[in-house]
Amino acid sequence: MRVLIVEDDESLADGLSVGLRLSGLTPELVTTIADAHEAVAQGGFAAILLDIMLPDGTGIDFLSDLRSRADTTPVLLLTALDQVQDRVTGLDAGADDYLGKPFDLDEVLARLRAIVRRAEGRADAALRWNGLDVDPARMSARMQGQSIEFSPREFAILRALLERPGAILSKSLLEDRLYGWQDGVESNAVEVHVHKLRAKLGADFIQTVRGAGYRLAKDRS
Amino acid sequence: MNSIRIRLFAILLAATGIVWLSAFIWVQQSTRAKVERVLDARLAEAGQMVSSLISDQRIDVARAPATVTETPTDGEFSPVGYSHKLSCQIWSLDGILVGSSKSAPTAQLTSDDTGFSINAIDGERWRVYSVVNETLGLRIMVGDSYTVRDRLVRDVTKGLALPALLMFPILAGLILFSVRRGLVPLEQMAAALSRRPADNLSPMAVASLPREIKPMGDALNGLFSRVDAMRDREKSFTSFAAHELKTPLAGIKTQAQVAAMAPDSETRGQALHRIQLGVERADRMVKQLLALASLDTGDGTSDGTCNVISVVKAAISDLTRVATDNHVSVQMGDRTDGKTQANAVLLTVAVRNVLENAIIASPPGATVEIVVSRDGEHCLVAVLDRGPGISGLDRARITDRFYRGNGAKEGGSGLGLSIVATALQRLGGTVDFDSRADGGEIVTLVFPQG
Numbered sequence: 086m087r088v089l090i091v092e093d094d095e096s097l098a099d100g101l102s103v104g105l106r107l108s109g110l111t112p113e114l115v116t117t118i119a120d121a122h123e124a125v126a127q128g129g130f131a132a133i134l135l136d137i138m139l140p141d142g143t144g145i146d147f148l149s150d151l152r153s154r155a156d157t158t159p160v161l162l163l164t165a166l167d168q169v170q171d172r173v174t175g176l177d178a179g180a181d182d183y184l185g186k187p188f189d190l191d192e193v194l195a196r197l198r199a200i201v202r203r204a205e206g207r208a209d210a211a212l213r214w215n216g217l218d219v220d221p222a223r224m225s226a227r228m229q230g231q232s233i234e235f236s237p238r239e240f241a242i243l244r245a246l247l248e249r250p251g252a253i254l255s256k257s258l259l260e261d262r263l264y265g266w267q268d269g270v271e272s273n274a275v276e277v278h279v280h281k282l283r284a285k286l287g288a289d290f291i292q293t294v295r296g297a298g299y300r301l302a303k304d305r306s
Numbered sequence: 307m308n309s310i311r312i313r314l315f316a317i318l319l320a321a322t323g324i325v326w327l328s329a330f331i332w333v334q335q336s337t338r339a340k341v342e343r344v345l346d347a348r349l350a351e352a353g354q355m356v357s358s359l360i361s362d363q364r365i366d367v368a369r370a371p372a373t374v375t376e377t378p379t380d381g382e383f384s385p386v387g388y389s390h391k392l393s394c395q396i397w398s399l400d401g402i403l404v405g406s407s408k409s410a411p412t413a414q415l416t417s418d419d420t421g422f423s424i425n426a427i428d429g430e431r432w433r434v435y436s437v438v439n440e441t442l443g444l445r446i447m448v449g450d451s452y453t454v455r456d457r458l459v460r461d462v463t464k465g466l467a468l469p470a471l472l473m474f475p476i477l478a479g480l481i482l483f484s485v486r487r488g489l490v491p492l493e494q495m496a497a498a499l500s501r502r503p504a505d506n507l508s509p510m511a512v513a514s515l516p517r518e519i520k521p522m523g524d525a526l527n528g529l530f531s532r533v534d535a536m537r538d539r540e541k542s543f544t545s546f547a548a549h550e551l552k553t554p555l556a557g558i559k560t561q562a563q564v565a566a567m568a569p570d571s572e573t574r575g576q577a578l579h580r581i582q583l584g585v586e587r588a589d590r591m592v593k594q595l596l597a598l599a600s601l602d603t604g605d606g607t608s609d610g611t612c613n614v615i616s617v618v619k620a621a622i623s624d625l626t627r628v629a630t631d632n633h634v635s636v637q638m639g640d641r642t643d644g645k646t647q648a649n650a651v652l653l654t655v656a657v658r659n660v661l662e663n664a665i666i667a668s669p670p671g672a673t674v675e676i677v678v679s680r681d682g683e684h685c686l687v688a689v690l691d692r693g694p695g696i697s698g699l700d701r702a703r704i705t706d707r708f709y710r711g712n713g714a715k716e717g718g719s720g721l722g723l724s725i726v727a728t729a730l731q732r733l734g735g736t737v738d739f740d741s742r743a744d745g746g747e748i749v750t751l752v753f754p755q756g
Contacts, residue, residue: 094553094554094556094557095557096554096557096558096561096580096583096584096587097553097554097556097557097560099557099561099580100557100560100561100563100564100577100580101560103564103568103573103576103577104560104563104564104567107564107567107568107569107573136553137549138546138549140710163556164549165545165548165549165550165551165552165553165556166545166548166549185552186549186552186553186555186556187552187555187556187558187559187560188556188559188560189559189563190559190560190563190564190567191563
């Protein structure tokens with residue numbers, strides 16, 4: 086799940102970025118509204134973490150722009166201005182949720198998952214497929230009574246596949262979800278993580294569609 | 307008596323009273339003069355008439371005085387009430403009373419030979435005209451009592467004063483009414499102002515105000531807009547300060563949580579390092595905010611002056627560590643007689659901030675120069691660096707609070723130059739920014755020496 090972070094404070098942006106990555110999300114970091122526009126134009130973000138005071142304008146204006154172009158990407162506003170009026174302004178501009186600084190990383194993650202879930206039209210926090218019961222908050226799952234833990238990268242691939250069960254996701258798309266704009270991705274990284282996932286979930290859980298990519302096997306439960 | 311209405315009323319009433327009183331005195335004086343003239347003319351006429359009548363022997367000398375006094379002349383003031391006191395005596399030149407009118411006193415009316423005279427007889431003042439008839443050897447004296455004259459004048463002036471006194475309360479009422487009506491716009495303005503809620507700082511409508519209170523309306527609108535601007539500034543300062551303080555805190559907290567959940571020591575170490583940087587930055591921000599707040603309120607700045615050179619030297623030595631860390635050297639040039647003085651606290655704050663900026667902006671190995679000089683009554687402290695300089699777009703806003711120039715190094719509060727500008731403002735000076743021809747920036751503090 087790729088998340089765009091629009092935050093100009095280096096330390097906070099870095100913390101969010103590392104925290105999200107450790108939780109199995111794929112963060113992309115921009116520090117200005119101009120860069121944020123560019124990133125959004127490329128697409129592929131499940132959610133946006135948006136600061137309000139940015140060097141080249143306010144996050145509220147960016148958000149209004151976004152919504153006026155009918156972009157419905159869920160947005161979580163992060164801001165130091167947490168008076169009631171500021172919250173109302175932010176939510177009215179089209180934000181899905183609002184967090185006042187300083188916040189808990191756990192809460193950011195929980196709210197991110199909640200707004201993404203809402204955007205996907207799911208009410209239940211858990212993801213279920215083929216006997217697998219995934220808890221995104223813990224990056225863990227249960228299968229036939231057994232608890233399974235995943236590494237952030239493994240979980241990112243599993244999550245991407247679970248978001249659109251049955252759809253074929255190409256290797257490059259999965260690479261994007263894994264590493265974002267990071268350079269120097271090893272060419273077989275996706276294969277390695279899929280291999281590890283199959284070891285944990287069973288060889289049939291993820292199918293390889295030759296020349297196209299990967300997909301989840303049909304739900305037989 | 308601090309009421310325009312009462313004051314105006316009193317002034318108008320007093321002025322009207324004074325005008326009326328002067329008019330009254332004037333009329334009284336002129337009436338008296340006129341009455342004197344007319345009655346004197348009548349006296350003379352009567353005297354001449356008696357003289358000519360007895361010369362012509364048309365009447366008896368003894369009866370002559372009664373003729374004039376009982377037959378009113380055709381003069382202006384001939385009503386019965388005033389004429390009966392006209393008295394006539396005829397004396398022989400050797401001092402024997404020949405004839406006298408009934409109303410005449412027994413004593414001689416005058417001792418003067420001819421012409422007008424004033425005489426007191428039996429405690430009564432008389433105006434007497436005497437004429438000498440040479441042919442008959444007689445002196446004719448015609449007189450009237452001043453009692454009559456005074457009554458005449460009194461009656462005329464009384465006729466004038468009575469209606470005036472009766473009119474005065476009515477006039478006072480009219481004045482009061484006019485003053486009230488005239489001050490209605492003021493009351494309306496006061497009512498409009500008192501109805502205004504505290505947060506309404508929109509300008510009031512001045513177009514319809516009378517010319518006299520329009521300047522007050524304009525001044526109030528000016529005040530409203532200044533207060534509004536100040537409130538906006540404070541509001542934006544508060545929200546900026548909240549952002550600038552809470553963001554590093556959020557960064558520290560997030561990094562602490564990252565450190566707690568870090569799977570490896572490298573991630574944890576990096577997060578801990580970030581926490582340290584964040585705390586340093588928050589600390590700097592708090593210091594700068596406190597410095598700015600104390601400059602704004604004027605707290606904590608004593609009036610003590612200090613030698614400018616020693617302030618600059620102290621600032622350089624304070625920043626030695628920063629300079630060493632950045633591999634920058636600082637050189638001072640002194641072009642004064644060494645006696646230049648200025649407020650120690652304000653100047654220290656300003657010099658420190660400018661010098662620190664210059665050191666941080668300079669590339670490693672560069673030299674920051676700080677030159678103190680004098681220009682007439684002004685002292686100049688110029689700080690020259692070899693940094694990237696301030697870009698044209700930033701130059702106008704560089705002293706704005708929380709404004710960080712594009713490409714500014716991470717960790718700045720955006721307050722340093724605001725502090726410098728505020729300190730210089732309090733010193734009565736200015737801070738000027740100029741780019742150096744061969745790269746770098748010159749920041750000059752210009753202030754009057756104390």
